[in-house]
Amino acid sequence: MAEEIYRQNRVSDVVWHWQKEGGAPTPSTRKAEIIKGLVGIVIGYSIAAFLYFKKGHTGMPVFIVSVSTIITCCAFFIPPAFHRIEAGFNRLAHGVGVALAYILLVPLFYTFFVCSHACMAVMGIDKLKLKKPANEETFWEERDPITDKSYYRKQF
Amino acid sequence: MNILGISAFYHDSAACLVQDGKIVAAAQEERFTRIKHDENFPVNAVRYCLAEGGVDPDGLDAVAFYDKPINKFVRILETYMSIAPRGLKPYMLALPIWMKKKLWIPLQIDKSLELAGLKMPDHLYFPEHHESHAASAFYPSPFESAAILTVDGVGEWAASTIGHGRGREMEILKDLKFPHSLGLLYSAFTYFTGFRVNSGEYKLMGLAPYGEEKYKDLILDKLLTIRDDGSFRLNMEYFAYLDDVKMTNDKFAELFGGPARQAESEISARERDIAKSIQVVTEEIVLKMANHAHDLTGEKNLCMAGGVALNCVANGRLLREGPFDDIWIQPAAGDAGGALGAALTVWHLVEEKPRIVVPGKDSMQGSYLGPDFEDDEIEAYLKQNGYVGKRVEDEDAWAKEIAQIMADEKVVGLCQGRMEFGPRALGGRSIIGDARSSKMQTVMNLKIKYRESFRPFAPSCLEERASDFFELDCPSPYMLLVAPVKRARCKGIDDTDSVPMREQINQLRSDVPAITHVDYSARVQTVTEESNRRYYKIIRAFEAETGYGIIINTSFNVRGEPIVCTPEDGYRCFMRTEMDVLVLGSFILRKEDQPAWDQADDWQQEFKLD
Amino acid sequence: MRSLKYLGRLLKELGQYAWQNKAWWLIPLVLILLAFGILMGVTQTTLPFIYTMF
Numbered sequence: 001m002a003e004e005i006y007r008q009n010r011v012s013d014v015v016w017h018w019q020k021e022g023g024a025p026t027p028s029t030r031k032a033e034i035i036k037g038l039v040g041i042v043i044g045y046s047i048a049a050f051l052y053f054k055k056g057h058t059g060m061p062v063f064i065v066s067v068s069t070i071i072t073c074c075a076f077f078i079p080p081a082f083h084r085i086e087a088g089f090n091r092l093a094h095g096v097g098v099a100l101a102y103i104l105l106v107p108l109f110y111t112f113f114v115c116s117h118a119c120m121a122v123m124g125i126d127k128l129k130l131k132k133p134a135n136e137e138t139f140w141e142e143r144d145p146i147t148d149k150s151y152y153r154k155q156f
Numbered sequence: 157m158n159i160l161g162i163s164a165f166y167h168d169s170a171a172c173l174v175q176d177g178k179i180v181a182a183a184q185e186e187r188f189t190r191i192k193h194d195e196n197f198p199v200n201a202v203r204y205c206l207a208e209g210g211v212d213p214d215g216l217d218a219v220a221f222y223d224k225p226i227n228k229f230v231r232i233l234e235t236y237m238s239i240a241p242r243g244l245k246p247y248m249l250a251l252p253i254w255m256k257k258k259l260w261i262p263l264q265i266d267k268s269l270e271l272a273g274l275k276m277p278d279h280l281y282f283p284e285h286h287e288s289h290a291a292s293a294f295y296p297s298p299f300e301s302a303a304i305l306t307v308d309g310v311g312e313w314a315a316s317t318i319g320h321g322r323g324r325e326m327e328i329l330k331d332l333k334f335p336h337s338l339g340l341l342y343s344a345f346t347y348f349t350g351f352r353v354n355s356g357e358y359k360l361m362g363l364a365p366y367g368e369e370k371y372k373d374l375i376l377d378k379l380l381t382i383r384d385d386g387s388f389r390l391n392m393e394y395f396a397y398l399d400d401v402k403m404t405n406d407k408f409a410e411l412f413g414g415p416a417r418q419a420e421s422e423i424s425a426r427e428r429d430i431a432k433s434i435q436v437v438t439e440e441i442v443l444k445m446a447n448h449a450h451d452l453t454g455e456k457n458l459c460m461a462g463g464v465a466l467n468c469v470a471n472g473r474l475l476r477e478g479p480f481d482d483i484w485i486q487p488a489a490g491d492a493g494g495a496l497g498a499a500l501t502v503w504h505l506v507e508e509k510p511r512i513v514v515p516g517k518d519s520m521q522g523s524y525l526g527p528d529f530e531d532d533e534i535e536a537y538l539k540q541n542g543y544v545g546k547r548v549e550d551e552d553a554w555a556k557e558i559a560q561i562m563a564d565e566k567v568v569g570l571c572q573g574r575m576e577f578g579p580r581a582l583g584g585r586s587i588i589g590d591a592r593s594s595k596m597q598t599v600m601n602l603k604i605k606y607r608e609s610f611r612p613f614a615p616s617c618l619e620e621r622a623s624d625f626f627e628l629d630c631p632s633p634y635m636l637l638v639a640p641v642k643r644a645r646c647k648g649i650d651d652t653d654s655v656p657m658r659e660q661i662n663q664l665r666s667d668v669p670a671i672t673h674v675d676y677s678a679r680v681q682t683v684t685e686e687s688n689r690r691y692y693k694i695i696r697a698f699e700a701e702t703g704y705g706i707i708i709n710t711s712f713n714v715r716g717e718p719i720v721c722t723p724e725d726g727y728r729c730f731m732r733t734e735m736d737v738l739v740l741g742s743f744i745l746r747k748e749d750q751p752a753w754d755q756a757d758d759w760q761q762e763f764k765l766d
Numbered sequence: 767m768r769s770l771k772y773l774g775r776l777l778k779e780l781g782q783y784a785w786q787n788k789a790w791w792l793i794p795l796v797l798i799l800l801a802f803g804i805l806m807g808v809t810q811t812t813l814p815f816i817y818t819m820f
Contacts, residue, residue: 006536113240139387140330156226255803263772
């Protein structure tokens with residue numbers, strides 16, 4: 001007699017994946033991989049075509065077509081290989097992202113934020129109340145009551 | 157009406173579902189992803205809550221996020237403006253995350269609902285961080301009206317607030333703003349004593365009774381200026397959390413006679429004395445704040461939330477020495493509880509729905525708001541994996557068998573009923589044992605939990621027996637109050653000062669030594685049949701067996717691991733440790749009956765030590 | 767499309783905040799940060815296809 005398979009209820013199905021071996025990839029993940037593979041091959045072939053037909057190159061277009069085809073085939077048929085390739089590119093992307101963040105944000109810090117600090121110092125603004133307290137009786141600050149319900153719709 | 161509450165991106169992200177004013181489900185993301193204090197958007201917790209509430213694809217009416225992201229963003233920018241050119245390091249860490257994630261909350265909510273197969277509702281709300289905390293403390297409380305005190309690290313700008321709740325109305329009256337924060341002050345000392353910020357605060361609190369308040373005057377003299385109403389200013393010259401990615405600086409280290417303790421190194425007398433000193437300062441500030449809240453509101457009841465409200469030693473002192481007749485503390489007082497508060501704010505303040513109060517009974521349902529698993533499913537799971545367990549359908553027989561196992565000084569992992577919401581395990585996902593055993597504290601710490609041996613264990617006690625064991629005259633269902641053990645039960649109470657720490661740990665301090673901390677106190681959970689029938693039956697059966705209606709209760713996890721959620725998590729933790737018996741729903745599994753555990757996993761590598 | 771919708775909402779609310787609190791400095795800063803964010807985002811998303819540029 002065949003073993004009866006237990007059917008998980010709606011809650012358990014969401015939080016406990018003991019029936020799904022190793023947390024199998026969801027259809028949406030597979031779909032995303034295939035789309036990525038397709039986008040890659042379209043870009044690769046377009047560039048190869050441009051180089052071959054408009055610029056007259058031969059070696060580079062062959063290389064691009066080969067690499068694009070291999071990666072797309074991996075996306076379709078060998079997901080583990082595709083994951084590795086993708087992880088490699090993601091690491092590269094992360095590194096470039098960090099470098100770019102430094103290139104863009106550091107100058108901003110030393111221009112905008114340092115200048116703002118100087119302006120605040122000149123105007124005597126002590127937003128964080130970092131100066132030694134004087135003889136204030138209390139440090140509690142009064143709040144205005146909320147009268148308008150639209151306050152809750154705003155992100156500020 | 158279905159309202160989904162969400163907290164995310166700081167620590168302990170969580171989701172909560174409120175249906176027509178009733179709290180239907182709530183859970184922290186860490187339980188599903190198995191990443192302690194997971195701060196990522198709580199996609200899994202959202203999916204769970206919506207499944208538990210049986211919400212249809214277009215059935216969600218509103219989503220409430222627990223803070224106001226733009227205000228928080230502006231506070232961060234203004235902080236950098238105030239301290240530049242210092243602060244480049246935290247700026248470089250914070251800004252990319254804000255640009256990538258934290259400014260896109262509505263988009264993230266939309267995406268996560270899509271993943272759960274739901275339509276984004278038209279109504280999206282953003283109550284303020286401390287208003288969410290205040291709502292989580294007041295609305296589920298058993299009080300018609302009350303003063304409200306919220307104290308944590310920081311929200312948008314506020315770090316502590318005093319509020320007033322009446323019926324469905326709630327208002328924040330006053331606040332103390334960043335960076336002058338009691339939560340951050342406590343975390344600074346957590347960091348300095350070598351524990352992890354945002355998770356090691358309990359350890360600092362547990363360490364305090366081993367020390368003396370030698371540094372109290374120094375702290376009060378150099379680090380802060382306190383007023384009688386509990387308001388204070390920190391001397392930011394000693395703290396590094398504005399301009400660095402650590403909490404304290406060299407000047408702070410100089411003040412306390414040397415650098416911060418390295419994590420996992422030996423704990424010296426200095427750390428013990430620092431722990432005691434900051435604990436006493438914290439208690440005094442909380443007491444003063446509570447007195448001020450009492451003066452402002454004239455209420456006889458107090459509700460509390462925010463991370464500092466999890467300081468159960470301060471709470472116990474507040475109850476004994478403070479001006480309030482009664483105190484109710486939100487069991488998920490940290491940021492996770494903000495999800496609940498945000499949803500309740502929308503229900504009562506935006507939708508203007510009335511609040512129904514049952515005197516003496518809160519609406520948290522024992523904080524058992526997480527997933528439960530059917531016995532048939534557990535059976536199918538055990539069968540599929542070849543694990544051996546005995547199904548005991550009769551609850552009394554089940555409880556009796558577990559009680560007998562505990563009475564034999566065996567350690568039991570208990571995974572039954574709905575999972576708890578908040579940091580405490582309350583009998584749904586707990587490790588339990590015999591409170592009378594003199595070796596239990598050491599065994600459980602070193603062989604089961606793999607954590608520091610000084611850390612105390614808490615008791616679960618039949619509510620009707622609480623006054624037999626503790627100086628406690630009110631229920632403490634959420635393990636948020638510390639009370640002295642009855643003096644008549646204590647041993648050697650007068651000669652502890654001369655004993656070194658290591659010996660103090662193993663000292664027989666009472667007839668329930670496993671739950672009696674070094675200062676003869678305990679963090680009590682009182683259990684009623686109504687709040688958790690099966691758990692109550694276990695303790696009652698234990699009483700029938702031994703004459704003691706009290707057991708040890710600690711969270712079902714190892715150090716650094718989130719509390720277990722599913723039976724599978726429970727089984728894995730059971731097999732990795734020296735636990736003797738596992739209870740999964742109605743099933744009792746003994747270690748010796750199980751097949752060899754061939755999963756070559758190492759929890760110490762899997763979970764980052766906290 | 768969805769991202770653009772929420773970008774619009776964010777810019778509108780940041781503008782309202784700046785107006786309400788007279789925090790005019792916020793507007794240029796946010797525009798710069800968003801431009802940086804988009805640049806970093808675009809770079810990071812297109813990088814996985816960088817092999818096609820060989």
